[in-house]
Structures are given as structure tokens and as C-alpha cells.
Amino acid sequence: MKNIYLDHAATTPAAEEVIEAMKPFYNEIYANPASSHFPGQKAAAALEDARESVAELIGAKKAEEIVFTAGGTEADNLALKGAAMANSEEGKHIITTAVEHHAVLKSCEYLEKHLGFEITQLGVDQEGFVNPQELKDNIRNDTILISVMAANNEIGTIQPIKELAAVARENNIIFHTDAVQIAGQLKIDVNDMNVDLLSLSAHKFNGPKGIGALFVRKGIELVPQISGGSQERKRRAGTANLTAAVGMGKAAEIVSTNLDKKITKLCSLQDYFIKELFSNFDEIKLNGPREQRLPANVNISFKNLDAESILFNLSLNNIAAAAGSACASGSLSVSHVLKEIGLKKEYAKSAVRFSLGFSNTKEEIDYVVQKLKEIIERLKSLQ
Structure with missing residues (x-):
């Protein structure tokens, strides 16, 4: 891939x-x-x-x-x-x-x-x-x-x-x-x-x-x-x-020319991604609202895991995502945003932000979900 x-x-x-x-x-x-x-x-x-x-x-x-x-x-x-x-x-x-x-x-x-x-x-x-x-x-x-x-x-x-x-x-x-x-x-x-x-x-x-x-x-x-x-x-x-x-x-x-088409595709991909995540994982949390949400944003937490470990393993599988924002990348502390929304500790340190683009596909989402299953299962086995 x-x-x-x-x-x-x-x-x-x-x-x-x-x-x-x-x-x-x-x-x-x-x-x-x-x-x-x-x-x-x-x-x-x-x-x-x-x-x-x-x-x-x-x-x-x-x-x-x-x-x-x-x-x-x-x-x-x-x-x-x-x-x-x-x-x-x-x-x-x-x-x-x-x-x-x-x-x-x-x-x-x-x-x-x-x-x-x-x-x-x-x-x-x-x-x-x-x-x-x-x-x-x-x-x-x-x-x-x-x-x-x-x-x-x-x-x-x-x-x-x-x-x-x-x-x-x-x-x-x-x-x-x-x-x-x-x-x-x-x-x-x-x-x-x-x-x-x-x-x-x-x-x-x-x-x-x-x-x-x-x-x-x-x-x-x-x-x-x-x-x-x-x-x-x-x-x-x-x-x-x-x-x-x-x-x-x-x-x-x-x-300006392509905005409606882009929004439609991003919303479809986002909806598919979120549904696949909740169909394949237990003890996860979507951070932020389900509605009134940027169509490209999927911020998800995996209970009692560490975002840096998840991201490292995603990167080994040629998948680029982020913990929080790029501006805070490299920091192991919980972001000010997650603190402010009162996210519990067991979820706060495992928040991973996936942000979609017009070039992304459902096939890519399927691959990411599959690799995430392998990664999460392995990380949980090490606890």
C-alpha cells in the first residue's frame, strides 16, 4: 500500500x-x-x-x-x-x-x-x-x-x-x-x-x-x-x-469552484470512517461533536493506550496521522483542548487525529482500519 x-x-x-x-x-x-x-x-x-x-x-x-x-x-x-x-x-x-x-x-x-x-x-x-x-x-x-x-x-x-x-x-x-x-x-x-x-x-x-x-x-x-x-x-x-x-x-x-463537491466527498468519507471505527473497536471515544463538525476531522481515543505508540505504528505502515495538532506535535502532555473538554485521563493520552483530504478513498480507510486493529491488539497485549 x-x-x-x-x-x-x-x-x-x-x-x-x-x-x-x-x-x-x-x-x-x-x-x-x-x-x-x-x-x-x-x-x-x-x-x-x-x-x-x-x-x-x-x-x-x-x-x-x-x-x-x-x-x-x-x-x-x-x-x-x-x-x-x-x-x-x-x-x-x-x-x-x-x-x-x-x-x-x-x-x-x-x-x-x-x-x-x-x-x-x-x-x-x-x-x-x-x-x-x-x-x-x-x-x-x-x-x-x-x-x-x-x-x-x-x-x-x-x-x-x-x-x-x-x-x-x-x-x-x-x-x-x-x-x-x-x-x-x-x-x-x-x-x-x-x-x-x-x-x-x-x-x-x-x-x-x-x-x-x-x-x-x-x-x-x-x-x-x-x-x-x-x-x-x-x-x-x-x-x-x-x-x-x-x-x-x-x-x-x-x-470556490469545487467546494460543494469536496464537502460531499469529505462528509461521506468521514461518516464511513467513524462507522467502521465503532464497528471494529470497543472502548473508543469520538472527541468533539458528531454533528457541527468539520467534515475532514476524525479525532478518536482508544482507552488506556498511548497516542505516540499508535502513531509510531501507523507510520511503520505508511499511514500519516497526528496526536492533537501539528503545532503541539512532539509533546507528550495532553493538549489544552482535550483538557478543556474534560476528557478523562484514560482517553486523553490516546487521542489520534485523522484529517481527510479530497484525494483519500474508502479503500484507504479500509486499510487504515485493518492496520489499526492489528496495532491496537498488539499494544493491548503488551499491557
């Missing part, structure tokens, strides 16, 4: 069309988009075309609301730190959740430690959902920013962002969502969602690594986090990564 890749939540392969679209921008259309000469103007036009494609992917009305970044982590940092600093005279209270990506949590820690902001972390229920009423109850007169991820990168919980963002809007509070995981899995419409800031990363939807974007609704002020030139309408200094931006734009076009 060839290598089976079930770690698409960590990264996805760049689509062939994306690679082809990028090639001319290495040595043909290579001028700096900020230059005024003709080659520079040609490069600038390509950059703006890419910006337009990303805007269309998320339903932004204006392409200038898209700020290119070096990835989702930088987009989160710019959103949190930039908005907080720009609005600090109005208040210094930020609300987020305890299950956010570390790019959000660490940005909040920075604001708290170095700039005196107060951070409230909302808890979640056993399936990872935020309670909108709890959000309402924690809003203060000095609350200036709320950040809740659109869907969890570990357990796949899809948050009620539209409802949560409506609470923020009713109270005239800026709302940010880390939407890195939902791009390529769910339809995104920033206006329907009521969000003011939204983070994306191209390599999560078959684009290149090293490029991301932050949607910044018109009228939202940010303090730039990278100082220098006036690129990105003075919101992010540095020579534009034109080649990667073109790749992200092409990936956005592909997603």
Missing part, C-alpha cells in the same frame, strides 16, 4: 494548478509590485488579481479588505495585537476561548504581560462549544475585542460564529475569528458571519506554505506589527511575496 496521508489539518499538498500558476512568477514576472516601472506594474496587477480571488473566497465586498501575511499565525498576531493596540484608549479587555490556536492564545498572553490588557478565556462544553450566553455575561464596558476560532483544529468543533459575532456587534466590539481550518471545508461569507477580522492560511486549502491573509473589514483600525514600508496599504510592511500570493489566489479559485 502506498503512503496514506491523513493529516490534512496540519497541511495539504499544493494543487498542480497552483504550482503551474506560480511558476512564471519565479523568473518571468518577478519585479517588485511596489515598483512604478512596467514590470512592476505587471507584478502589481497579478498581486491584486490574487487579492481579488481571496476576497471572493470569503465573500468580502472589497479586495482591499484583504491583507496578505506570511501565514495564519501572522494573521492571528496582526488581528489580536493590531486591533488591541489601535483601540486601547477605548478599553483593555479582550475575550477569547480556552481552546484557541496557540497563535491567538500567545498573542493574548503578550498583550496581557507587556501591554497591560486583561484577558478572559471562555470555557467550552464537553463537545467543545462556546456558550453564547457566557460570552454575553463576560462583556464589560472596556471590552474592545473578541476572538473565537471558527472551527477547532484538534476536535473539529464548528462554533456558532454568526451568533457569537452578533453579540459583539450589538455591543460595538470588534470580532475576530481564526478561520484557518474551515477554508476548503466550509463556505465562508464574512458578511453573513458578522465578523470584522478573519484569518486564513493558504497551505490548509492546497495552496503554498508561507502565505496567508487577514480580512480587515473597512473601518477597522490596526497597528501594523511589522514596521517598514507602506505595503498592504500600510498594514503590513515588506516586499510582497508575489509568487506565493498568486498561488494562494489560484487555490482560492479552485476551492
